[in-house]
Amino acid sequence: MNIHRFHSFENQVAFFTARTGVHLPRMTFGKGAFFKDLGKWSSTYSSQAQDVECVHILPDPVQGLSFPRAVDVLSSALSLSCGIVDTDEIYALLEYFGLPGSKATQPVISLSGGELLLLNFAKAKAMLTAVGGVVACSPIHWLNENSYIYWEKLVDAYHARQRFVDVALLTGEPFIDEERAKPEAAIEPVPAVEWQLVLNHPIVEFAEIRFPSYHPASRIEYGLADDRSSIEFQSPMLMTGDNGVGKSIFGKILSGILKPASGDMAISAPNGTGHARLIFQDAIDQLFGKSIDGHLAWVFRFDREKGKAAQQIYTEIDTKMRDYFKDRPKEAEALGPQAEHCTLLQAKISLIAERLATRPTVLVLDEPGWGLSGPIARKLVETVCRVAGGLQVAIVLISHHARWWTGMVRSRCHLEKQGHDHVIIRKIPEPCMKFDDTSGISE
Amino acid sequence: MNTHTDNKRTVPWWLKLVLLLMLGMPGFSGWPNGWIIQKLQATDLFTPEIAYIVVWVAYACSVWLVVLICAGKQKLLNYLGAAFVLALTVAMLGAILRGLFPLLAAGLSREATSFKLIRIFINIIIFLPFSVLFINSFSAKQLIDRVAHFDGRYRTVGLHLALAFRVFQHTGEVVFNLFQIWAEEYPEKIVPRNEGSRKFRWYAPGNLLVWGWGCIHAWIFACIIHTFEPIPAMVAEVERIDRANNSHKGTKNTKEQKGLL
Structure with a gap:
């Protein structure tokens, strides 16, 4: 296995493009740059032919799945090596990579990040005999540690057939070869924000799909452990749970994107009782096709005061991060040029600043480390927690990589499935760190 | 367990294509809606405008019924939501622009312009759900x-x-x-x-x-x-x-x- 590590998402994408010939248009520069990139790709396309056919696992794993459902993806992949595809083979592949058979007909866009990666693994396994290798970007970033085994199974299968495995990672990103190192520096405690979550068994229903093919209805009912109706947290709070358990869906309920069919949910925090704001896993989509500056200008078109506040928050986070990485120019690459906002990290800072300027009750960061190197992700989240603490905004981190946030989070909750459609939210004590605002962190 | 084979619709693709083309026929050729409108007008019970609206609204209902049967209630509501938002946006913008720039009306009377906008509105609410149904059927x-x-x-x-x-x-x-x-x-x-x-x-x-x-x-x-x-x-x-x-x-x-x- 060839492992390549990069300090920024942009360098990782550049490597992927050079290695596979698949050009990913830039999404943070606005529509002009996007169409220019697409034009460049189409005009140079025939010269990018690769000698060896390979499977691609893209930084955003949904992009490697060109068909709308898992059955289509896998039958297409299996048909590369044999003309006629046996349906049982598709289900066997899903099972081999820990995905239930019900995922076969679920629309790919509604799968969780981890499930998308597992489906990419299943596709790669199906294509094994027809390709020379696999090029994968951050292949386990959205996976729970229990699921790393599926990546190892895929790598073993490729090695057994003497196929190459090229992995593009970001520096410090969790991976199977990771050394369990302690965080690079002790962190000053971030400000605490007390908030309360009231949960009256909200149920989210996903209607049955009858078109273009059938997929049964499903539902998730969220409840607190020990039949409680409310729970107090100290921000920053870390939310963990297995792949597909419903963490991102819960984030969407908290932020009002998904409305429960019955039951309800409420937040009580120093900034009031409204909905949370959310930064998605694939935050780049939240620019809505605009440039970073264009998006900020559009959102605050009618509210210059908040627009100025957002700019100030952006500058504060950006300055603190530049100061921290001033002696580490390679890592600071992700911060991009100060005069032009164009990198994924700058997009994330901008989206966070925009949300903090609206003073929400809670800001949910879904996998905030995606597309960022370990040190950058850690510093970003730490800085955001400090700024948010000053604004009395509670922070919720949804992440599989609890170790990244060690010494930073003040409370933690774990989501686990009980039965077919119940998800229990359990507050668990932070084992390593105890916070005391007067004396700082103690082990 | 529901398998892929169980879930797949068994209607052959060519039959689906023929049925959908038949359903969309009034959109492609105007027939038989144009013929029915003429017949209604001939009864002297309907003005041309009312006859047009009656026939095309009836056709809209039949398209929506097919979408309901094929795609289910939820999808129909989603498609209709998108179609009505788009139709209202287009109709209102059209009315504003024609008010601001009378040249756009190309000499049509106010009534004729209004009726044209109603036709656009009806077309969008019919053919947006139909197009989505068509594209996703294969x-x-x-x-x-x-x-x-x-x-x-x-x-x-x-x-x-x-x-x-x-x-x-x-x-x-x-x-x-x-x-x-x-x-x-x-x-x-x-x-x-x-x-x-x-x-x-x-x-x-x-x-x-x-x-x-x-x-x-x-x-x-x-x-x-x-x-x-x-x-x-x-x-x-x-x-x-x-x-x-x-x-x-x-x-x-x-x-x-x-x-x-």
Whole structure:
């Protein structure tokens, strides 16, 4: 296995493009740059032919799945090596990579990040005999540690057939070869924000799909452990749970994107009782096709005061991060040029600043480390927690990589499935760190 | 366990195509709606406008019924929601622009202009759900597999069309995702989250126009950009299927020869 590590998402994408010939248009520069990139790709396309056919696992794993459902993806992949595809083979592949058979007909866009990666693994396994290798970007970033085994199974299968495995990672990103190192520096405690979550068994229903093919209805009912109706947290709070358990869906309920069919949910925090704001896993989509500056200008078109506040928050986070990485120019690459906002990290800072300027009750960061190197992700989240603490905004981190946030989070909750459609939210004590605002962190 | 085979609709693709073309016939040719309108007018009970509206609304209901049967209540409501928003936006913008720039009316009377806008409105609420039903009724995967087995120049043209078809399908998925992003940014959907100070009236006519136009502009470009974003990866995938099918047949067919793009 060839492992390549990069300090920024942009360098990782550049490597992927050079290695596979698949050009990913830039999404943070606005529509002009996007169409220019697409034009460049189409005009140079025939010269990018690769000698060896390979499977691609893209930084955003949904992009490697060109068909709308898992059955289509896998039958297409299996048909590369044999003309006629046996349906049982598709289900066997899903099972081999820990995905239930019900995922076969679920629309790919509604799968969780981890499930998308597992489906990419299943596709790669199906294509094994027809390709020379696999090029994968951050292949386990959205996976729970229990699921790393599926990546190892895929790598073993490729090695057994003497196929190459090229992995593009970001520096410090969790991976199977990771050394369990302690965080690079002790962190000053971030400000605490007390908030309360009231949960009256909200149920989210996903209607049955009858078109273009059938997929049964499903539902998730969220409840607190020990039949409680409310729970107090100290921000920053870390939310963990297995792949597909419903963490991102819960984030969407908290932020009002998904409305429960019955039951309800409420937040009580120093900034009031409204909905949370959310930064998605694939935050780049939240620019809505605009440039970073264009998006900020559009959102605050009618509210210059908040627009100025957002700019100030952006500058504060950006300055603190530049100061921290001033002696580490390679890592600071992700911060991009100060005069032009164009990198994924700058997009994330901008989206966070925009949300903090609206003073929400809670800001949910879904996998905030995606597309960022370990040190950058850690510093970003730490800085955001400090700024948010000053604004009395509670922070919720949804992440599989609890170790990244060690010494930073003040409370933690774990989501686990009980039965077919119940998800229990359990507050668990932070084992390593105890916070005391007067004396700082103690082990 | 529901398997892929159990879940697949058993209606052959050609029968589906024929049935859908028959359903869309009034849109393509105007028949039989035009003929029925004439018959209604001949009874002297209906003016041409009322006859038109009666017939096309009845046709709209039959299209919606087919969508309901095929796609279910939830999807029908989603499609109708999108169709009515689009139709209202187009009709209102059309009315405003024709008011501001009378030349656009091309000499039509006010009544004729209004009726034209009603026709546009009716067309959108009928043919948007119909188009989505049509596009999603066929499997892009099967189409690509089938086309990849062709020989000669039809294969290249077919693959281009199959890819375009898949990109159209992908638009629906993109809209679903964008709607969630929009709902997070603007919980009231059509009202800006950041309305400014109490003294500032974002809903003043000038600001409202800026907001409305900005929203339409944002949605159009977001849909285009997010639909086009995965095209390079999709093309790579289609080419791979094509090459594999080709190697199964034992014929030589390089990327340069095919010129997929």
